[in-house]
Amino acid sequence: MNKHIDVKNSRANDAGLAKNTQIELDSNCISMVADAVGTPFYCYSPEVIAQAYEELSTALSPVGASVCYAVKANGNLSILQLLSRLGCGMDIVSGGEMERALEAGVPASRIIFSGVGKSPREIARALTEGVHQINVESPAEFHLVADIAASLGLRAPVALRVNPDVDAQTHAKISTGKKGDKFGVALGDVAGLFEAAAGRAEIEMVGLAVHIGSQILDLSPYRRAYGVLADLVRDLRTQGHAVPRLDLGGGIGIAYGDQGAPSVAELAAIIAETVGGLGCALTVEPGRWLVGRAGALVTTVLYTKEAGERTLAIVDAGMNDLVRPALYGAVHPLGVVRSARGGEGQSYGVVGPVCESSDIFGVYDDLPQLAAGDLVAFLCAGAYSASMASTYNARDLVPEVFVSNGRFRIVRRRQTTRELMALEKDTVWQDVESGPAPENRKGIA
Template identity: 60%
Template sequence: MAAHATTMNAASRKSAGSGPLVYRGQALHFEQVCLESIARAVPTPFYCYSADAIKTAYGTLAEALKSVGVSVCFAVKANGNVSVLRLLAELGAGMDIVSGGELARALAAEVPASKIIFSGVGKTRTEIARALDAGIHQFNVESEAELAAVIEVAASLGVRAPVALRVNPDVDAGAHTKISTGKKDDKFGIPFESVPTLYAKACAAPELDPVGLAVHIGSQILDFSPYRAAYSRIADLVRLLRAQRLPIRRLDLGGGFGIPYAGGPTLDIGEYANIVRETVGDLDCALTVEPGRWLVGRAGLLVTEVLYLKGTAEKPTAIVDAGMNDLMRPALYGAVHPVFPLKQHGRGAHTYQLAGPVCESSDIFGTYAGLPQLQSGDRVAFGCAGAYGASMASTYNARDLVAEVLVWGDKFRVIRRTQTVQDLLKLEEAGEWQGSLDHAATELRSAS
């Protein structure tokens, strides 16, 4: 859906009558906390998460997958706030990371290193060494060159590295092209036909402990049929490798479960569990999934304040104080998030284009019907903003990096304070000059 498409927002607001987001009187509450009371204490824009919604999502997923013996590792890239990670870890989740920074966040959240999986196509040798030193569960290796780097680092440290090879199954997940990861032309994973040779090489390397295979076909997947196709291919590959006497103990099945941004029913995780059971359930492998958005997406809001109203050729535009630097998904993917006024009132039903203050034409959140008449100072909340919101935020236009708030029952607390431009300017204090052009030129001549 394009970012400029009209969203029938009245239907979205009706969904605020269940779960943690509900109107009491005229005021929108998250769990038992009035969002206006948070906005009076925390400057807008800010992210707000419901602990209850995260707990409910994790419990639903873990219960559905228990019958097929699947463990859950949260995809940290979806939301890396340490308080969120700690909450998920306390519920029993492991972590799927894609950088050394995410490793540091997971460890800071007191996640056992033995429950951390390191994915991603561009692991540096420094990151590999830190992960080996921490004692992580496994690396999901994405290329022959990366496998060589893991061997090199493991040898230098005198340890064995647990590795799984990430397979590219050439399966189209049907998601947005920018979040597709399982087709042959995507940058992720090892070509299906190249896996047997490379896995045999891994098994022959004394520095490695080859544990199995991994696969991840994309994000925001709303149809389970691509999983069946991908897992069936992986099952065939497991049987082929075992026929060559190569051991396979683990399968990482990836994540990518989508959520209904425009309202409607959620995915039936029981159906997904049946697919796992029917495709890989008889392989006697330890199974893991790596959801991110499904666990935290619906648990988050971005609260913002209307700055100005202005007329345009076809519709009124409300300029809000949140921008594309705070919530990148509409500009990057054409995503449309539901919108909820923090106060209900009887000023009729109106249509507005909601736009941010960033100096880019793409800083548009969408066009929303069914809103009350907005005025400067009114506040609204973008829903389904718990995943890929704060984690993708930036300080573009020298804007502050927004705060994050966690709600638990009738209490809330700031779990990341606003990072101001004054904080950032401290990072830009110039250091001492080092070296010289003449010195660099001498080194280049010597090298040649």
Template identity: 60%
Template sequence: MAITNPRKLKSNQQEWFHYRTGELHVENLCLNDIAREVPTPFYCYSAEAMRWAYSILSDALSPIGVSICFAVKANSNIAVLRLLSECGCGMDIVSAGELERALTAGAPASQIIFSGVGKTRAEIARALEAGIHQINVESAAEIEVVAEVARSLGLRATIALRVNPDVDAKTHAKITTATRGSKFGIAIDDIPELYARAAARPELNVQGLAVHIGSQVQDLSPFRRAFAAMAALVTALREKGLEVPRLDLGGGIGIAVGDNPGPDIAEYAAIIAETVGNLGCHLTVEPGRWLVGRAGLLVTELLYLKDGQDGPIAIVDAGMNDLVRPALYDAKHPALPFHQAKGAAASPRYRIVGPICESSDDFGAYEGLGELKAGTLLAFDCAGAYGASMASTYNSRDLVAEILVDGDHFRTIRRRQSIREMLELEDAGDWQSGSAPARKAAG
């Protein structure tokens, strides 16, 4: 299926990405001016778009007492984390590396939640020493390890138990996290016994429950089912005399793509209020894509055109190593031409592919781009989440740069990492001898 531009950008349209005098702008800057200074491919973010997204979500959720923690895995750039932290946003992390990024960005440790199924002892220790808000534990085995680490440090670990409620979010299979058989969370039926056992441990401060059903969720009804299940579980635990002061509702709110306007945030807030709003719990949500997805573009240059079986193939300099979502999740990122297309309706249907030596390095078929030629600059839209944070150096390609625009200024917030710098990481070390094999004792 060919993709057309979902925003229907028009001249003088007041939006972060808009056409002015026929040229694509980011806020008040012509994107072409940035591209003259920064080699493609590169990511370009709008600061105002992120502030807007946070304000919309905060305005809807603050009246019902919900705190917001940004899912750092969506975009872990320090400048992005600093911007959101300055807005008042907390952080949801899934590694010690993300913890260091959040702290470096100025996020208070008391507003950081540590999620993820495979935390190491060293990561748990670092989180406890930093004094984060809570650790979301995802198995009985992890509960034991957290208790052991806390005891060794002479600390008490604040935890929440992540619940797998067996709710299908009706999204892509690779970003669905709360169905039976998923690696995430603890089966809902096992929670009461584990919660009681954990609450009895002196090393643990059990503060509540957590849930996360998936990513890019467009239909809000799975949220209602999951949150209703959590409400029933909270009630059941309290009936057993257990305290449940906190409830972490996870993230997963989708964004508008194509003709889909995306979920209604007012309806999302209403679902939270109606299902868990009367429990007296401190509520938290952990959006990632919602806060940054629409704030980013991936800028690329068209290198070659060639004839294909179903029309022209446009080969660009951005590849799946720069933006892996199309290859990994079958994601479709709309493409915006730098120069507003004239006669777009009559223009060819282009298949846009990258330079990586993989058949999956294919961004899809696009219409309405006008006539393309070598040297044409394009921008893949809605690329602010799970773009740069998932980028790699596959095929020994440079790691993509990141640019932040704020009003009529821009700056590099991550410089391009060259092959020369990568080769320096592979300087040969000294050979070391292993332990000699043990000799068999004489009989």
């Protein structure tokens, strides 16, 4: 019988994992994939993604809410194709994400374009493609969308993303719904923009949107935010404005350690109690919840060394491959895939090779004695992991692999430094017709 990966938590997350918080990895299969592909690499279980979508869809069915996946969590084409086949729409925040969704076969009619800084080119492309709606986040963007739609002879389906001034009680860098955050239209500006829309034939005001943050574990902020939204809908309707749709955003968290994970059934109940009776078409936009638990970053131990009172295990994955620990202080559960020496009770600081002191993944207890060549995996790494990877230190961009029923398929090949250098070769100087005087062109040879 194949041995499943032995999971260890860091002391930052205490001991033990909440049930069903990560992909169940077959150590023999992952070990063979590592030998074939090389480490580090991301692997995903399409079955875990499909199960998450079905669980969420079932929970939301009583309130009639549709699901649009937040592409920023992981934009791999194979993941987008899988979710699209299941009937999932897409929530995008850039023109590049729109290109990915369209390439994956997602109909434009199932795409919602969010984001605080859409360019004129991105807005024009979204309108031309016929996206389901554009979530506008400022009065200036509202007028730009209207002008572009008028120039194209099109009518823009617009929802106003409101800022409800609700603290999501999550990490400060992923909280998006408080007054002073860059996201959303201030509540005091909403009625005026609905009035402005009534005077512009090129704008179809289709509703309101809200998104208060990511990795939300306590669901009470949703109740407050949706309550603000419900009051706003009622106020707008008394002023004669139709509000046919509500985009409720995403952000529901997963358990990375033993802190527990929120229930999607509880989220559905909150939706029903706050906005369920308004007669609006409802949409939710999860990202991490659908794919986070389905992925792992597999890496090889390169060396062990003593550093003061701590023993370090230096692995071949770095902060460029998985930046969440350095950026957010996140700690991913660690799975032992292959260990030559065995045993238990060892404590290691697991670090990467990048030339930064912040390139540390965590301190993990109760590990076997690690040695060069052993394989470990950072779990719950399906979201905001590969999508945030870089080539810092001129390191290859990590590949991604689907693993299913004893088979694997590379869904993004490793991008090598040699391939990237090709983008920098054979460039030519071009004349600039106008610009600063030569003496002002500092730094130009």
